[in-house]
Amino acid sequence: MYEHDVIVVGAGGAGLRAAVAAHEAGADVAMVTKLHPVRSHTGAAEGGINAALREGDDWELHAYDTMKGSDYLGDAPAVETLAQDAPEETISLEHWGMPFSREDDGRVSQRPFGGLSFPRTTYAGAETGHHLLHTMYEQVVKRGIQVYDEWYVMNLATSDEPDPNDRTCHGVVAYDVQSGTVEGFKANDGVILATGGPGQAFDHTTNAVSCTGDGHAMAYRAGVPLEDMEFIQFHPTTLPSTGVLLSEGVRGEGGILYNDEGERFMFEYGYANNDGELASRDVVARAELTEVSEGRGVEDEYVHLDMRHLGEERIIDRLENILHLAEDFEGADGLVEPMPVKPGQHYAMGGIETDENGATCVDGLYAAGECACVSVHGANRLGGNALPELIVFGKRAGYHAAGGDLGEAEIDTGYTDSVEDEDDTEFPVQPGSAGLEPTGDDVAADGSGQVADANGVLERAVETESERIDRLMNKDDGVQHAEIRSKLQKAMTDYVNVFRTEEGIKQALEVIRECREEYRDVYVADPSTTFNTDLQMTYETRNLIDVAETIALGALVRNEFRGAHWRQENQIRDDENWLKHTLVSWNGGKPSIWYRPVLLEGEDKTYEPKERSY
Amino acid sequence: MSTQQQEQPDTQEAPADPEMKGAESPQQERLEKKEQGLAEAESVDESDVEGESVHLKVFRYDPEVSGKQEPRFDEFHVPFEKGMTVLDALIFARDEFDSSLTFRHSCRQAICGSDAFFINGSQRLGCKTQISALQQPIRVEPLPHQEVVKDLVVDMDHFYDQMHAVEPYFQQEDLPEGELEEQRQDRENREKVKMSTRCIWCGACMSSCNIAAGDNQYLGPAAINKAYKFAMDEREDEEIKEHRLRILEQEHGVWRCQTQFSCTEVCPKDIPLTEHIQELKREAVKKNLKFW
Ligand SMILES: Cc1cc2nc3c(=O)[nH]c(=O)nc-3n(C[C@H](O)[C@H](O)[C@H](O)COP(=O)(O)OP(=O)(O)OC[C@H]3O[C@@H](n4cnc5c(N)ncnc54)[C@H](O)[C@@H]3O)c2cc1C
Ligand code: SF4
Ligand code: FES
Numbered sequence: 001m002y003e004h005d006v007i008v009v010g011a012g013g014a015g016l017r018a019a020v021a022a023h024e025a026g027a028d029v030a031m032v033t034k035l036h037p038v039r040s041h042t043g044a045a046e047g048g049i050n051a052a053l054r055e056g057d058d059w060e061l062h063a064y065d066t067m068k069g070s071d072y073l074g075d076a077p078a079v080e081t082l083a084q085d086a087p088e089e090t091i092s093l094e095h096w097g098m099p100f101s102r103e104d105d106g107r108v109s110q111r112p113f114g115g116l117s118f119p120r121t122t123y124a125g126a127e128t129g130h131h132l133l134h135t136m137y138e139q140v141v142k143r144g145i146q147v148y149d150e151w152y153v154m155n156l157a158t159s160d161e162p163d164p165n166d167r168t169c170h171g172v173v174a175y176d177v178q179s180g181t182v183e184g185f186k187a188n189d190g191v192i193l194a195t196g197g198p199g200q201a202f203d204h205t206t207n208a209v210s211c212t213g214d215g216h217a218m219a220y221r222a223g224v225p226l227e228d229m230e231f232i233q234f235h236p237t238t239l240p241s242t243g244v245l246l247s248e249g250v251r252g253e254g255g256i257l258y259n260d261e262g263e264r265f266m267f268e269y270g271y272a273n274n275d276g277e278l279a280s281r282d283v284v285a286r287a288e289l290t291e292v293s294e295g296r297g298v299e300d301e302y303v304h305l306d307m308r309h310l311g312e313e314r315i316i317d318r319l320e321n322i323l324h325l326a327e328d329f330e331g332a333d334g335l336v337e338p339m340p341v342k343p344g345q346h347y348a349m350g351g352i353e354t355d356e357n358g359a360t361c362v363d364g365l366y367a368a369g370e371c372a373c374v375s376v377h378g379a380n381r382l383g384g385n386a387l388p389e390l391i392v393f394g395k396r397a398g399y400h401a402a403g404g405d406l407g408e409a410e411i412d413t414g415y416t417d418s419v420e421d422e423d424d425t426e427f428p429v430q431p432g433s434a435g436l437e438p439t440g441d442d443v444a445a446d447g448s449g450q451v452a453d454a455n456g457v458l459e460r461a462v463e464t465e466s467e468r469i470d471r472l473m474n475k476d477d478g479v480q481h482a483e484i485r486s487k488l489q490k491a492m493t494d495y496v497n498v499f500r501t502e503e504g505i506k507q508a509l510e511v512i513r514e515c516r517e518e519y520r521d522v523y524v525a526d527p528s529t530t531f532n533t534d535l536q537m538t539y540e541t542r543n544l545i546d547v548a549e550t551i552a553l554g555a556l557v558r559n560e561f562r563g564a565h566w567r568q569e570n571q572i573r574d575d576e577n578w579l580k581h582t583l584v585s586w587n588g589g590k591p592s593i594w595y596r597p598v599l600l601e602g603e604d605k606t607y608e609p610k611e612r613s614y
Numbered sequence: 615m616s617t618q619q620q621e622q623p624d625t626q627e628a629p630a631d632p633e634m635k636g637a638e639s640p641q642q643e644r645l646e647k648k649e650q651g652l653a654e655a656e657s658v659d660e661s662d663v664e665g666e667s668v669h670l671k672v673f674r675y676d677p678e679v680s681g682k683q684e685p686r687f688d689e690f691h692v693p694f695e696k697g698m699t700v701l702d703a704l705i706f707a708r709d710e711f712d713s714s715l716t717f718r719h720s721c722r723q724a725i726c727g728s729d730a731f732f733i734n735g736s737q738r739l740g741c742k743t744q745i746s747a748l749q750q751p752i753r754v755e756p757l758p759h760q761e762v763v764k765d766l767v768v769d770m771d772h773f774y775d776q777m778h779a780v781e782p783y784f785q786q787e788d789l790p791e792g793e794l795e796e797q798r799q800d801r802e803n804r805e806k807v808k809m810s811t812r813c814i815w816c817g818a819c820m821s822s823c824n825i826a827a828g829d830n831q832y833l834g835p836a837a838i839n840k841a842y843k844f845a846m847d848e849r850e851d852e853e854i855k856e857h858r859l860r861i862l863e864q865e866h867g868v869w870r871c872q873t874q875f876s877c878t879e880v881c882p883k884d885i886p887l888t889e890h891i892q893e894l895k896r897e898a899v900k901k902n903l904k905f906w
Contacts, residue, residue, distance in 0.1 A: 036770070038815050039718075039726040053794060087794050094796040097784025097849065099804060099811045106798030130725060131811060138783035178763060208720040241697045244723045328742050329723060331697060482709035526714030528676050531764040534713045 001458065004030040004146070006401045007172060007187040008194060009153045009215060012040035013129070013390035014369025014397075015194030016136035017089075018358075021398030022192075023143050029402075030146040032153055032174050032185060034210065034536070037137045041196055041208040042390065045129025046247035046321065047113060048121035049093075049391075050384040051086035054110065057118040059083040063602070066385060069115045069280060070349075070378025071563035071573060072609040073228065073581070076602040077410040078356050078374040081396075086388035089395065090122050098135040100124045101318075111318075112252050113383045114278045121384040126249055126321040132387060148185075150177040152536050153214065154468075156191065156222045157184065157461035158362060159452065164223025164585070165414040169365035170454040173461045175469070177536060180529025182466050184458040190401030192366040193219060193352060194394065200540075201548040202345035202497075203489035206238055206245040215371040217543035219352045220550070224360045225415065225583040225594075227373040228350035229547070230554030233381055233564045234498050236284035238344030239330040240302045246322055246341060248383040251277040253318055255307040257284070258338065259296040265303070282380050282564040285343035285498050292342075304338035343498055347386060349377040349564065350554070353413050353583060357406045358397025361414025368397040374411070375581065378598070379563025415585055415594060422593035425557050428506040429513040431549055433589035472538055475523035481534070481541040484522065488515045488541075488548055496552050501568040505556045512549045519545060550591070554582045557593055575609050667691040668703050669751040672715065676764050679714075685762075687753075688712070694745060700754060701729055701740035704766075717766035724882055727814030730821070731766055732758055737818035737880040757821035773817045776834050780841040780861055786850045803848045810843040810890060812883040819877035819887055831866040835877035835887040838868060842890040845897070856901060863898040871895075 006022040008015045011033040022029045031037070052062045062083035067074050090108075094100060100108040101123055113121040124131040140147065151174040159168045171186040195215030199207025220226050236257075237246045251257075257277050259265045266272050271287035272279030279287075288303050298304060307315060307322075312335055315323065319334075326332040326339045351373035358366040358374075369390045376389055400406050452460065491511035495504035519542060526534035559567050560574035580595040600607045670690040676682035690707040701719055708715040718728040722741045729740040732755040734748055745752070760768035790797060819835040820826050826834045833841075844850060845858040862868050868891050877887040 035720060035726070035728075036774070036815075039720055039728050041721060041726070043725045043814070044721055044723060091794050091796055095784075095786075095789050097786070097844070097847065099807060099843075099847075100796075102799050102801045102804045104801065106800055108796050125808070127725075127812070130814070134811075135784075141778055142783035208726065209722065210720045242722060325723065328744075329697070329699075331744075480713055482713065486709075524713075526716075528679050528714065528764065530676060530678055531716050531767050532714075533716050 001184040001186055002030070003186040003188065004028050005187070005189045006030075006192065006398070007032060007185050007190075008192045008398070009033070009172060010040070010194035010196060010369070010371075011035070011037035011137070011147065011149070012042040012194060012196050012369060013132050013136060013387060014394035015192070016133070016140055017391045017394030018192045018194055018368055018398030018401070019145050020136070020139050020143065021395040022402040023145055025399050025402035025404045027189060027402035030148060030185070031140070032148045032151045032172065034150065034152045034177070036149040037140065037147060038134060040133060041211055042133040043130045044206070044208065044245070045132070045387055046126045046245065047249045047252070048111065048123035048128045048384045049086070049090050049132070049387040050113065050116065050120050050382070051090040051122050051388060052083065052118070052120055053087050053090065053108070053122065054118075054120070057120055059087070061117055062086065062120060064607070065116050066376060066382060067607045068610065069380055069382040070376070071380055072575070072579065072600065072607065073231075073378030073562060073598050074376050075374065075411055075599040076607055077599060078376045080602050081356050082376045082385070082388060082392050085392040089388065089391040093132060093135055093391070096135050096139055098124060098131050100131075111249065112278070114248055114251065114275070115280045115382040116384070121252070123249070126247055126319050129387065148174070151175065152177055152539065153218070154465045154539060155461055156218050156365065157458040158222040158365070159457050165361045165416075167223060168363040169222065170457045173458075173465045175465070175536075177531055177533075180532060182462060182469065184462045186454060186458055187364065189403060190364045190366055192358065192368060192397050192401055193371055194367070194369045195371045197348050197370040198544070198547045199345050199348070201489065201492050201544050201551060203486070203493045204238070204243045205345035206235055206243055207345065212540035212544055213371070213547035214540060214543050215367065216352060217546045219360065219365065219367060220546060220586050222362060222365070223586060224362055224365065225353045225585045226350065226550045227353040227581050227583050228375060228378070228554065229348070229550040229584065230558050230565050230582060231349035231377075231379050231563060232345060232496075232551060233281055233347040233349060234285040234343040235346035236281055236288055236343050237305055237341040238346070239326065240340050240342050242329045243344045244325055244329045245344070245346065246305060246325060246339060248281075250305060250307050250319060250322055253307070253314070254310055255305055256309075257288070258304045258306060259291045260298045261296055263296070265291050265296070280380060281346075281383065286566065288341075288343055289498050298340060302340045302342040305341045306338035307334055308336070308338070345493075347381050349373070349375070349379065349381050355409035355411040355413050356393075356396070357400040357409050358393055359400060359409065359413065366397040366401050368394045379565060411599065412596065415583070420580070420595045422557055422595065425593070427509065427556075429510055431509065431513070431553060432586065432591045433516070469535065472522065472524045472535060473527065478521040478523040479518050480525065481522060481538040484515050484518050485537075485541045485544060487511065488544060492548055492551070496555050498566065499568065500555055500566055502556065502559075505552055508552045509549070509556070512545060512552060515545050550584045553584055553591060553593060558582055579609070666694050668694050668698070668745050670703055670707060671751045671753045672704070672707070672766070673755040674765055675762050689751070698745045699741050700731070700733055700738075700743045700745060700748075700752065703745060703752075704740060704754065716764050725814060727816035730757055730816040730818040730882070732756065732821070737822050739816060739818070739882045742882055757817060759821050759827045760817070770817060772830070773815070773820055773834075773836070776820070776837040777815065777840060779833060780837045781858070782840045782844070784844065784850065785854045788851065797849045799847070799849055803846075807843050807846050809885050810839050810846070812885055813839055814883060816882060818880045818882060822876040822880045824874060824876065825870050825872060829866060829870060832870045833862070833867050835871075835891065838862060838871075838894065839885060839887055839890050842894055845894065859894070859898050859901055862894055868894050868898065
């Protein structure tokens with residue numbers, strides 16, 4: 001068993017920032033990550049980091065834009081914290097040597113981005129995430145923080161009180177991919193989940209193969225609610241064949257969208273008469289799919305993104321890597337022809353419910369980055385708002401876990417008697433594990449009330465996972481993870497995409513149920529304990545099933561159109577009934593759904609919901 | 615063809631060492647050659663392969679599984695699709711035929727640096743290599759000169775150790791005092807380090823380097839390039855730069871490089887590695903640092 005004060009699970013931007021903060025607060029920190037840190041998907045971020053740095057801009061404008069962009073489902077204390085702390089955190093990155101693009105006067109460059117009232121997206125070429133990731137990793141190396149890389153975290157070691165709000169997380173169980181050893185990692189002060197997005201729940205996504213929602217699923221099974229999971233952002237400009245993203249930076253610099261008839265449809269068909277191509281992502285994504293479904297798509301599948309008029313010099317200066325992406329992954333030369341694009345799954349606004357200090361309702365368990373829902377993005381994330389979230393809330397979580405004082409949080413976490421329960425919706429099938437798992441080990445904490453000390457909790461968790469591995473490896477026949485995974489992904493893309501209907505979502509829930517049933521028969525064919533990715537992907541697939549189900553459940557109950565979530569049956573934003581977050585709790589394998597009102601009360605103003613028009 | 619432009623910084627001085635004399639810019643030449651090579655490869659008519667299957671020969675090895683302890687090649691036939699990459703073909707083979715086929719990969723877009731393999735005899739990223747540009751059967755092997763863990767997975771620890779050996783972190787301590795004041799940096803200086811900052815730690819360069827193969831302690835092109843990124847960044851003071859040059863000019867540092875350009879040829883990010891190493895040699899000479 002390994003032992004540290006703070007264990008950070010995941011080493012993307014959020015995890016690295018959390019580790020540095022915990023280290024600076026004096027804690028003995030270790031990072032446990034299934035990928036080497038520099039392989040994390042933060043490296044793929046292109047566009048930039050929103051921060052109010054310049055004269056004429058201020059954090060209040062940033063907070064206002066974020067709230068409006070969120071379609072009034074962001075919590076004001078979180079949104080304001082993001083906007084207030086982003087400038088300092090961005091400058092810290094510069095002080096750590098991050099190679100930002102520069103203006104003539106030598107200051108860091110900023111550019112316009114969709115939904116922003118000021119050009120505050122601070123960037124480093126078209127590879128901002130790559131530079132952020134490497135700069136943060138450099139700081140971890142500098143501090144000598146211990147990194148267990150290529151260790152796959154399988155489960156949390158959480159105590160078993162009946163009420164999740166009373167539980168404590170004492171560490172994690174991880175598997176050394178290289179050697180196959182299972183070990184307990186004891187955390188004396190806290191565990192921070194920074195495991196990134198769940199994009200692999202869909203089959204056309206900008207997310208990496210490793211973005212499998214592991215942190216979401218582990219927290220969920222330990223009793224932590226998942227919040228606003230129905231809000232999935234579909235990015236309007238991904239390459240049709242791979243899902244590789246072309247940054248919003250292209251449109252920020254003046255790139256134009258055309259349909260097959262050469263019309264600039266954002267204006268011609270009135271999708272966004274003011275902002276055109278720079279309207280919020282959900283608006284542009286729906287516009288594109290409408291063009292395609294009304295027969296004006298190119299090859300009935302995509303639209304064109306044209307940047308040729310910007311000129312070679314400007315393109316090479318600011319958007320050079322876009323040229324490479326279009327060339328290498330789609331065979332299109334952005335200097336001489338328009339590039340094909342279509343919407344793809346891109347970002348999960350929802351996630352593990354936390355307060356603005358990164359804490360969940362389980363004592364000692366934190367979450368930060370894309371896997372968390374604080375919530376700053378509400379129903380829709382603005383481009384350039386995720387990277388500042390990583391560093392702002394990664395830092396807070398790290399500092400708080402290490403015992404630092406951030407004051408009482410204003411945001412509540414955990415189920416209490418005062419929340420509103422969902423009891424109207426009929427489910428086509430019983431969601432959750434519902435006794436489907438072969439043994440009772442489908443939960444991290446089973447609510448049995450069994451009391452054990454930290455070591456006991458950890459030992460039991462290690463035992464459970466070792467047994468699970470044995471079972472998967474000793475089974476000689478059955479279904480393989482890849483089959484289940486692709487079935488799940490297809491159902492999510494078919495039915496829980498940009499346009500959603502009640503019938504479709506129910507269909508998806510049925511497929512998810514089938515996937516669960518098939519998963520009972522899953523087996524790992526590779527008998528090796530050396531670098532067994534078959535085993536790892538089998539674990540990940542189980543996580544994807546749980547996460548996909550929460551997305552579909554949220555989408556089913558929320559019968560309104562808000563931000564990225566559109567419902568055919570009720571195509572309006574229904575503020576009277578829906579200014580509230582959706583929460584799904586696992587409850588020992590039987591999901592229950594409940595709501596908490598959104599917090600629109602800021603430090604010194606209330607954000608009145610306004611119509612979101614672009 | 616790659617659209618990448620190799621800008622020669624105008625601050626550049628004439629090469630100071632014999633190998634570099636005469637040739638106006640060997641770097642440029644190599645890159646042109648590399649681009650030509652790519653262009654030729656891409657001229658393979660796509661319709662030749664479309665609708666047909668891709669023939670892969672993949673290296674297999676597992677230290678614990680009988681039958682795999684002796685390295686062997688397995689053959690896979692995968693249906694071709696337009697735009698298919700070597701990584702796509704490997705994923706298909708694994709998901710459809712043999713779930714024990716093991717290789718690192720994650721981003722699918724040449725940014726995580728996980729999937730550098732030895733493909734048809736040269737180091738390339740699986741995700742960035744179009745099937746249509748390759749001769750079949752396509753041989754996929756683990757990176758040479760690194761210990762094989764299993765199938766296409768090699769042990770990267772030595773590579774990471776070398777990367778860490780150059781103190782790869784910004785060391786300027788004297789920072790602007792004003793609230794939210796950034797350090798100033800000239801556009802030109804940012805441009806100068808730009809290419810060096812693109813490294814994704816894939817290890818292709820190190821694997822291609824004969825010197826690194828013969829001298830286990832040689833820092834290698836990626837680590838030297840990482841140091842270049844800091845040494846050339848005007849935001850760090852002169853004395854830090856000198857400290858960096860001292861690390862680099864040690865016995866197993868820049869002077870080991872014999873300008874064979876193999877690293878530059880394979881780098882998927884088109885980083886002019888050899889040029890960077892040469893420039894650091896010149897800097898060390900300028901600073902009168904002792905060399906081996
Ligand atoms: C293509 C693309 C472009 C983007 N561009 C922008 C942009 O311009 N601006 C912006 O603000 N946002 C952007 N985003 C969003 C933003 O980049 C992501 O939300 C963010 O980087 C996620 O960071 P993270 O640290 O939460 O997770 P990641 O960087 O994904 O890191 C997750 C980490 O968790 C580890 N991990 C996961 N599961 C386990 C497990 N079971 N055990 C151990 N370790 C585990 C992984 O190894 C990894 O280290 C972009 C996203 C994409 C996909
Ligand atoms: S320098 Fe190029 S080849 Fe070497 S590790 Fe970096 S990206 Fe890979
Ligand atoms: S899969 Fe990330 S570099 Fe190829």
